[in-house]
Amino acid sequence: MKEFNMNGINIIDGGVTAAVGFKAAGMNVGIKNNGKKDMAMIYSEKPCVAAGTFTLNKVFAAPVKWDKNIVYNQQDAQVVIVNNGVANACTGVEGDHACELEAKTAAEVLGIPETSVLLGSTGVIGMQLPMEKILTGIKELPAKLDDSLEAGTVAAESIMTTDTRSKQVAVEVMLDGKKVTIGGMCKGAGMIHPHMATMLCYVTTDAVVEKKTLQKMMSGIIDDTFNMISVDGDTSTNDTCLVLANGLAGNAEINEANMNADYDLFEKALFYVLRELSKKIAGDGEGCTCLFEVQVKGAESKEQAKILAKSIATSNLTKCAIFGHDANWGRILCAMGYSGADLEPEKVDIFFESEGESLQIVKDGTATDYSEEKATEILSKNPVICVADVHMGTESATAWGCDLTFDYVKINADYRS
Amino acid sequence: MKEFNMNGINIIDGGVTAAVGFKAAGMNVGIKNNGKKDMAMIYSEKPCVAAGTFTLNKVFAAPVKWDKNIVYNQQDAQVVIVNNGVANACTGVEGDHACELEAKTAAEVLGIPETSVLLGSTGVIGMQLPMEKILTGIKELPAKLDDSLEAGTVAAESIMTTDTRSKQVAVEVMLDGKKVTIGGMCKGAGMIHPHMATMLCYVTTDAVVEKKTLQKMMSGIIDDTFNMISVDGDTSTNDTCLVLANGLAGNAEINEANMNADYDLFEKALFYVLRELSKKIAGDGEGCTCLFEVQVKGAESKEQAKILAKSIATSNLTKCAIFGHDANWGRILCAMGYSGADLEPEKVDIFFESEGESLQIVKDGTATDYSEEKATEILSKNPVICVADVHMGTESATAWGCDLTFDYVKINADYRS
Numbered sequence: 001m002k003e004f005n006m007n008g009i010n011i012i013d014g015g016v017t018a019a020v021g022f023k024a025a026g027m028n029v030g031i032k033n034n035g036k037k038d039m040a041m042i043y044s045e046k047p048c049v050a051a052g053t054f055t056l057n058k059v060f061a062a063p064v065k066w067d068k069n070i071v072y073n074q075q076d077a078q079v080v081i082v083n084n085g086v087a088n089a090c091t092g093v094e095g096d097h098a099c100e101l102e103a104k105t106a107a108e109v110l111g112i113p114e115t116s117v118l119l120g121s122t123g124v125i126g127m128q129l130p131m132e133k134i135l136t137g138i139k140e141l142p143a144k145l146d147d148s149l150e151a152g153t154v155a156a157e158s159i160m161t162t163d164t165r166s167k168q169v170a171v172e173v174m175l176d177g178k179k180v181t182i183g184g185m186c187k188g189a190g191m192i193h194p195h196m197a198t199m200l201c202y203v204t205t206d207a208v209v210e211k212k213t214l215q216k217m218m219s220g221i222i223d224d225t226f227n228m229i230s231v232d233g234d235t236s237t238n239d240t241c242l243v244l245a246n247g248l249a250g251n252a253e254i255n256e257a258n259m260n261a262d263y264d265l266f267e268k269a270l271f272y273v274l275r276e277l278s279k280k281i282a283g284d285g286e287g288c289t290c291l292f293e294v295q296v297k298g299a300e301s302k303e304q305a306k307i308l309a310k311s312i313a314t315s316n317l318t319k320c321a322i323f324g325h326d327a328n329w330g331r332i333l334c335a336m337g338y339s340g341a342d343l344e345p346e347k348v349d350i351f352f353e354s355e356g357e358s359l360q361i362v363k364d365g366t367a368t369d370y371s372e373e374k375a376t377e378i379l380s381k382n383p384v385i386c387v388a389d390v391h392m393g394t395e396s397a398t399a400w401g402c403d404l405t406f407d408y409v410k411i412n413a414d415y416r417s
Numbered sequence: 418m419k420e421f422n423m424n425g426i427n428i429i430d431g432g433v434t435a436a437v438g439f440k441a442a443g444m445n446v447g448i449k450n451n452g453k454k455d456m457a458m459i460y461s462e463k464p465c466v467a468a469g470t471f472t473l474n475k476v477f478a479a480p481v482k483w484d485k486n487i488v489y490n491q492q493d494a495q496v497v498i499v500n501n502g503v504a505n506a507c508t509g510v511e512g513d514h515a516c517e518l519e520a521k522t523a524a525e526v527l528g529i530p531e532t533s534v535l536l537g538s539t540g541v542i543g544m545q546l547p548m549e550k551i552l553t554g555i556k557e558l559p560a561k562l563d564d565s566l567e568a569g570t571v572a573a574e575s576i577m578t579t580d581t582r583s584k585q586v587a588v589e590v591m592l593d594g595k596k597v598t599i600g601g602m603c604k605g606a607g608m609i610h611p612h613m614a615t616m617l618c619y620v621t622t623d624a625v626v627e628k629k630t631l632q633k634m635m636s637g638i639i640d641d642t643f644n645m646i647s648v649d650g651d652t653s654t655n656d657t658c659l660v661l662a663n664g665l666a667g668n669a670e671i672n673e674a675n676m677n678a679d680y681d682l683f684e685k686a687l688f689y690v691l692r693e694l695s696k697k698i699a700g701d702g703e704g705c706t707c708l709f710e711v712q713v714k715g716a717e718s719k720e721q722a723k724i725l726a727k728s729i730a731t732s733n734l735t736k737c738a739i740f741g742h743d744a745n746w747g748r749i750l751c752a753m754g755y756s757g758a759d760l761e762p763e764k765v766d767i768f769f770e771s772e773g774e775s776l777q778i779v780k781d782g783t784a785t786d787y788s789e790e791k792a793t794e795i796l797s798k799n800p801v802i803c804v805a806d807v808h809m810g811t812e813s814a815t816a817w818g819c820d821l822t823f824d825y826v827k828i829n830a831d832y833r834s
Contacts, residue, residue, distance in 0.1 A: 059754030059762045090750055090762070092783045125747025126784050191734055191751070232733040233650070234748070235755035316649040316733070317608055317829055324830030330542025331651070333507055334608070337476030338652035345476045345507070366509045367543050405830075406823045412734055413741030413822075 008173055009269050015168030017152035018183030019206040021045040021248040024151045025144035026158030029137035031085035031123075031130055038084040039137040040158035042202055043145050047076035047116060048244040049211035051218045053226075055239030062088045062095035063119040064240055066103070074115045075211065077244060080202055081106055081141075082120035082159050083134055089125045089237040098129045105138045120200050120240055122161055122187065156185040159200055162411055163189045167280040173269045175262040178251040180207045182269050186241075186277045190286040190412060192231035193314070201226065201241040201277055207266060208247040209254040216256060217267050218243050218274075225274040228306065229400045230314045231285035232408070243270070282400035283383065287407030291383035292322050297396045298389045304341045305397035311339030312386065313401035322384055323403035327352060327375035329361045332386065343390060353385040354378040425590055426686050432585030434569035435600030436623040438462040438665040441568045442561035443575030446554035448502035448540075448547055455501040456554040457575035459619055460562050464493035464533060465661040466628035468635045470643075472656030479505045479512035480536040481657055483520070491532045492628065494661060497619055498523055498558075499537035499576050500551055506542045506654040515546045522555045537617050537657055539578055539604065573602040576617055579828055580606045584697040590686045592679040595668040597624045599690050603658075605698035607829060609648035610731070618643065618658040618694055624683060625664040626671040633673060634684050635660050635691075642691040645723065646817045647731045648702035649825070660687070699817035700800065704824030708800035709739050714813045715806045721758045722814035728756030729803065730818035739801055740820035744769060744792035746778045749803065760807060770802040771795040 017024050023043045031038040052071035054064050070077055081102060088095045103117040121129070145151070156166035170183035184203030218241075226241060254266050283291030294313045299305035312318055315335035321328035329350050336343055350362035352375060359378055360368050378384075384403075434441050440460045448455040469488035471481050487494055498519060505512045520534040538546070562568070573583035587600030601620030635658075643658060671683050700708030711730045716722035729735055732752035738745035746767050753760055767779035769792060776795055777785050795801075801820075 055755075057751060057754040058760045059750050087747075090747055090783055092763070092781075125745075125751060191748075193755075234732055234734045234751065237747075237751050237754060315651055316825075317651045320826050320829030323826065326830065328542075330504075330507055330654075331608075333476050334474065334542060334651065334654050337474040337654065338610075343475045346509070364509075366507055404826055406826050408733075409737055409740065409821055409823050409826060412737030413743070 004268060004271060008265050009272055010172045012170050012172055014149040014170040015152040015156050015183045015185040016042050016202055016204045017147050017149060018170035019181040019204045021206055021246045022204045023145040023147045024155035025141045025146065026154040027137065027141060027144060029133045031083060031133055037154065037158035039141065040082045040155040041141040041145065042080040042155060042204065044078050044244060044246045046246045046248060047078050048246040049209065049214055050077035050118065050242060050244050051215035052240065052242045053219055053222045055236055057235050057237050059090060059237050061121060061238040062091055062099050063121045064238060065096065066099040067118050067240060070115060070118055076116045077118050078112045078116040079106060079110060080118040080120065080242060081138060082200060083129065084159050084161060085123040086121060086127045086129050087123045087125045087238050088121040088129050091128050094128055098131060101131065102134060102138060105135050109139055109142055118242060122159060122200055122238055125237060152185065159187045161187060161189065162286050163187050164284055167277060169273050169276040171269050171272055173265050175207065175251040175266060178249050180249040180251055180266065181205060182273050184273050184277050186281060188231060188281040188284050190232055191234045191236040192229065192281060192285060193233045193235045203243040203273060205243065205245045206247065206249040207245050207254060208249060208251050209245045213254060213256040214243060214245055217270060221271045221274050225278040228310065228398060229278045229282040230310065231282065231402060233314050279400050282402055285402035286411045287405040288402035289323060289405060290403055292319065292401045292403060293383050293385045294399045295385065295387045295396065296390065297387065298391045298393060299395040300342065300393035302395045302397060305395050307339050307341040308336050308388065308390065309397045309399035311335045312388065313399040316404055319401065319404035322379065323405050325376045325379040327361055327372065327379060329367065332388065333362065336388065344392065347391040349389040351387040352378045353387060354381040421685060421688060425682050426689055427589045429587050429589055431566040431587040432569040432573050432600045432602040433459050433619055433621045434564050434566060435587035436598040436621045438623055438663045439621045440562035440564045441572035442558045442563065443571040444554065444558060444561060446550045448500060448550055454575035456558065457499045457572040458558040458562065459497040459572060459621065461495050461661060461663045463663045463665060464495050465663040466626065466631055467494035467535065467659060467661050468632040469657065469659045470636055470639045472653055474652050474654050476507060476654050478538060478655040479508055479516050480538045481655060482513065483516040483536050484657060487532060487535055493533050494535050495529045495533040496523060496527060497535040497537065497659060498555060499617060500546065501576055501578060502540040503538060503544045503546050504540045504542045504655050505538040505546050508545050511545055515548060518548065519551060519555060522552050526556055526559055535659060539576065539617055539655055542654060569602065576604045578604060578606065579703050580604050580701055582701055584694060586690050586693040588686050588689055590682050592624065592668040592683060595666045597666040597668055597683065598622060599686050601690050601694050603694045603698060605648060605701055607648055607703040608651045608653040609646065609698060609702060610650045610652045620660040620690060622660065622662045623664065623666040624662050624671060625666060625668050626662045630671060630673040631660060631662055634687065638688045638691050642695040645727065645815060646695045646699040647727065648699065648819060650731050696817050699819055702819035703828045704822040705819035706740060706822060707820055709818045709820060710800050710802045711816045712802065712804045712813065713807065714804065715808045715810060716812040717759065717810035719812045719814060722812050724756050724758040725753050725805065725807065726814045726816035728752045729805065730816040733821055736818065736821035739796065740822050742793045742796040744778050744789065744796060746784065749805065750779065753805065761809060764808040766806040768804040769795045770804060771798040
């Protein structure tokens, strides 16, 4: 992708129902005993081309297996059904059968082929799905489907686990004289260290786009967005990111065979939506108090910049220091040193930034005479931005994480109880 | 090394002063304001052959650089001087000069060559050493040197940072009709994810052993001991493990050119000392409540077993579950799945063990009908032992970690203040 800027991209309210022809719904079907919404549906009036990226964890959930087959081997998809509370991972053959039954039921109720039903699950690993509740949900959700922004929000709320807020983004672009909308929703908040995709993310668009092109474009963007966030270093069994395009905007087809200005603008808009959604996950990591953005500049290669940025963003010691508003740059340099990437420590400059202010903490690998008071002030804001310039070349990369707090431990020591 | 057993190895009290001819001392020189001991010295009556392993972090401390030169390029070493509170890492040329001055001063006071002085530092990264206090310590410590077990304990206490207890191990073996003793001390407790060595570990022996043989033997053992522990995934800038052998036991030289029964027994004894010291570090990780031992069996290769065991022992989510006494096996299977090692999830069996009891939690990749109450009972003991059999071959490996607790976050959010 060319240099990213927001030219031509208009940020709007909403999420998965922002694009033309998409409806959504959510409800409590009783998987969660506390009455919180635990099931969501996203439906398109018209069959969509679908692209997807999925966890690379060798232990992957049954719905991941199901969706891969649909995305890779079928031309169309028309509905996404997500349950919350049980991950349907490590559930053996019974887990696969549950997916088949879900799709069969949805196909009957909605009058669409089984092969256009996409599935998602999030929650406890190892438990079987409570199928009676799930099937009741699949039968009752279609009557609740609505194309309002509120319905999109209800769906986004229905997939929240330990998330403290729902996560949606939407943008508009003009392509070929037609208004094209892209909107998405996602959820975190623990077991977040995506490898090819993240926990659950669903993006809808009314753009006309070729399936192969959409998949290729999306996979490239995921590498710089979802694959650059981490909450705890644990890559989930259920990571799934799907993009559905129903073509109702009527623009000239976006196709890699013709990489024109519209192609570039659509790619930028999709990049923006996926990047903002991924930042929302990092910034609402389990127990966290802030988003921690790490920019590495001056690297010899993009790969080196990525490894260094991720190593800093995932260092437990650095994350505790961020929680303590402590400019503990030694831990940052230490995390760069053990990352496995090339580094000349004596060349490294480190800055903390916030709201336009920049404070240099390290110059040429050792501390500057900075004010600890000022550093604490900058580190008390949200997001906390750390910039490391390694002075070895011209490549850069950004990673996103969050601080490590008492509440992360509390949430995860108690999760199943 | 052949199958490990304790035949012929006698565990005794003590640490670095257990072997003949070694003295130690410790004191407060004022680096720490709270009066706690902050400087240690280990001295051998007779020049020693020395072996060492050091951090592979590209950001390494000045004393690591100093010691590497001594261990790799000099035949003898006779004293180790360790300060606590300041790591002398990321200190540039001034840090190197500090090491030179320390060695010069010690050489004068002790009447030995500068090239036989080994140095170690632990504490905050990025601060310069308070040289006046350090040099005072180097001048005062020789008068306190003593060969009693108590003196060894004082030295072990003097290198503690966030450690809650001092860490020592000693054993005796009979080689060639002579009693040979090996004793050591080490410290943790955060920034522990050793790569080739760990934070600080010092082992002394009166064995007669060829320098090259000692280095080779030690490097092999480190791979299965210190390189298999982790507290927080952060590889330190100061990791140093040294073994000093002064030859006063008078046994026939241990030499790789003659791998006889004595060679094997000495290797086993050294393995035991290094393994127990590394377990002491894992079991006293910052804020932890228990040692978490992970055994992976039935692997196709040793490397695969190691990767799987380390992935489980370092998973933040698994470590939180251990803190919560929660048999959250899904997180364990998930950590195995994202480790990068080969795995057939549907073949995996998982057990928790404690005090001779064993409870199978997972069979063939899915949950058994185990009692959660019984699991919680086993998980409430210390150590917690997790055994994962992957049923793919005959190789095995063990990794050691600890649980992740509120106190880990507290210690590391406040460390510098």
